[in-house]
Amino acid sequence: MKIMSYSIETKYKTIEMKEAGYTVKEIMEALNIKNSTQVKTWWRWYRNGETYRFYQQRGKQYTYGKGVKELSEVEQLKLDNKKKDIEIDILKKYKELERKWYPK
Structure with a gap:
């Protein structure tokens, strides 16, 4: 094939x-x-x-923003925002686990 x-x-x-x-x-x-x-x-x-x-x-x-040069500014910003959203979600989950395992 x-x-x-x-x-x-x-x-x-x-x-x-x-x-x-x-x-x-x-x-x-x-x-x-x-x-x-x-x-x-x-x-x-x-x-x-x-x-x-x-x-x-x-x-x-x-x-992760390693795209072609043909990407418009808007599309590049959308990719950057998706990446930031993923990072924020990971940090929130980390904080939640930290509170769960290490209560004050």
């Missing part, structure tokens, strides 16, 4: 066709996409505002 890699233009064309009301099967046939899950994944990323993922290499996950 060959691993496919699609161009950014193909990904955006997929989104345009999906918005125009084409079915997944029609999109797959028109753009020569091998797997329907791929179309659904791109569509989910688009709906969630994660279009920066279109620029990522296959298998790369830029969760």
Whole structure:
């Protein structure tokens, strides 16, 4: 089985066709996409505002701000905020455990 890699233009064309009301099967046939899950994944990323993922290499996950230079300032700030939220949650859990195990 060959691993496919699609161009950014193909990904955006997929989104345009999906918005125009084409079915997944029609999109797959028109753009020569091998797997329907791929179309659904791109569509989910688009709906969630994660279009920066279109620029990522296959298998790369830029969760901690180590993304591509194509990220807009807004998308970079969103990633930074997610990272800060995760750090705050970890600190809250640590404090909770600390109070539980070392009561005053």
